[in-house]
Amino acid sequence: MSRGARGGAALIVGQFLKLAIQFASLVLLSRLLAPEDFGLVAMVSVFLALGSLLRDFGMPTAALQAKRLTDQQASNFFWASTVLGIAAAVLLSLVSPLLASLYAEPRLLLIAPAMSVTLALSGAQAQLQVQLARASRFTSLAVTDVVAQGAALVVALFGAAAGWGYWAIVVQPVVATALLLLLRASLLAWIPRLPRRGHETGALFRVGWDIGLAQLLAFAANNVDTLVIGLRWGPGQLGFYNRAFQLYTVPRSGVLDPLTQVALPTLSAAVERGRKASDLLLRIQFTLSAALSLAYLIAATTADWLLPLLLGEQWSQAVGPFQVLALGGFFAAFGTVSYWVFLLEGKSRQLLYLHLVTKPMMVALVLCGLPFGITGVAAGYALAQALAWPINLFWLSRVAQQDSWAYFRTGLRTLVPAGVAFALTRVVLVSLDMPGDVAPTIVGSILATAFFFGVMVAIPGGYSHLAAALRLVPLMVRRRLLE
Known part of the structure; x- marks a missing residue:
């Protein structure tokens, strides 16, 4: 090898x-x-x-x-x-x-x-x-x-x-x-x-400055929930929200953040050789969003039984915010792929301008959810994640000459199956009313997976996209994405 x-x-x-x-x-x-x-x-x-x-x-x-x-x-x-x-x-x-x-x-x-x-x-x-x-x-x-x-x-x-x-x-x-x-x-x-x-270090520092300012705005948006909950309700309620949020971030941080270490230098090398990375980025977006959407779909549909099963009954107050955050997780991969495009196109300043719009919006939505408790704060955060996606695509179409409709259509191929599967699975689980935590978690996971892939394949062109995603995985493992 x-x-x-x-x-x-x-x-x-x-x-x-x-x-x-x-x-x-x-x-x-x-x-x-x-x-x-x-x-x-x-x-x-x-x-x-x-x-x-x-x-x-x-x-x-x-x-x-x-x-x-x-x-x-x-x-x-x-x-x-x-x-x-x-x-x-x-x-x-x-x-x-x-x-x-x-x-x-x-x-x-x-x-x-x-x-x-x-x-x-x-x-x-x-x-x-x-x-x-x-x-x-x-x-x-x-x-x-x-x-x-x-x-x-x-x-x-x-x-x-x-x-x-x-x-x-x-x-x-x-x-x-x-x-x-x-x-x-x-x-x-x-x-x-x-x-x-x-x-020539100064030029790189200037790029870092733009990225750093954008990250500073992202920090404010991503941490305002923790700050306001701690100030208003103290360490007890913050502890429940923190466990829900940490569990929500496991799939995202475990996949998207480390993958950036591979994707940026690999795709940068391709651009340097005069190759277009947009086709590959669309395939990566579909593969990542399908994997993450399935993980968050299972978490959202089984949250009522999954959290007590994993953490214990004392964490029941974390169920509501965790379920809402998991639904917002359907959009997790889209923001990361857009972030890669901005960096690959050398648009770090435009990334900063974009964050000047989306991150204050997230802060405002989180604050709007504050009167409704920690679940309301989670709802504000999740809604901001969903609204940021079309704004990102519009911005890319304006400043980076990207076919944003292609990214949007590819995203819908995972969002629609995830949404339909969530609704169907919740209806079945509620109607079955199974005792305990183990059985509903297992049955819900199986049903959510079956509905998700069933709807995805039923959508025109869904099978071909899924097959292409499966072929992409071994290439990602071998790091031969651009050959």
Whole structure:
């Protein structure tokens, strides 16, 4: 097997293992700890995410999608991320009294400084990840990710069983980030040069600036729900919402975020060789949206029984927001593919302008849902995801000369089957009224899958699209997408 094939296969296997670890973490820690424990950590996580954004500010993405990256440019990015990571960690520690006062939670005085350690560590690690990805060392990326996440979960489970409470959750990302840095630094054996001005680094920083501003807007939109729930209802209700949201993000973050590491450099190389990537992007969109829609379809239809089965009956208040978020997950793949198109076409500034429209809209919809409790907040977030898709397509048609109708038609080939399958499955499950949690979850999963593919094949051209998607999967594994 070639190096590329081995790397692609390792990446797929690694992602499945990482998903399994994340899922195990959600289930096991939820059974060992209280909702309030997760709510306390989630209060800090909002500001930790802001620190991570300010630390990177689009630099890893700019380096990843660059058609050519010199060693000096990579070194400049490394030192910039490292210094900004340390600065963000110090700043978060200094403002911990303000966070404790904001939430009226004195326990945050120690939680915030402890979690800020991850900012300094991940700042040094960011460019190592880019270097490994650009060198197509996806096996190294996958192995280090799995080992770090697995070791961190073991430590967290030990702490939860030993009575550490919320400290078990605090320690988990610190251990994962530290181990990831050590492993990738030892494998890469790359010594960055001293930072130097020039070397065309400024142009890449400007691209990173545009991407960073767009990500800052996305941060505000993606974290306003956590912030307002914590401020209004405290760590208890935030804990329920946080578990629902974390479970919702497992399929999306486990598939879409890592795939960006492969897709951007691969597609950038194709564009550099003068090839059009639009046909491939349409096939990728259909494949990803079909896979994610099926996962979220099963989650949404069986949520009433799935969450108590996985997390325990004490998490019943998380069912409503989880089900609503899962329905919004039908649109998860569309935004990511649009994001790739903006970067591949060199339209980072237009991506920023787009976010100036869609992200404030998301904030407004989340706030509109606040009077209706945590399920209302989830509904606002999910509705914003759905409305952002046609806006993205309109923007692409205007600034990147993309055939947005082609992306829209391809999206409907998964949205329509998912919507019909959800309605049919819910009707059958309610009419059957089966006892317990296991039987409705299993039957609902089978029915949702059967209805989903049945409707998809019944749509004209549906079978050919499904067959093309199945042929695409082994090519993705071998990383021979553009041959």
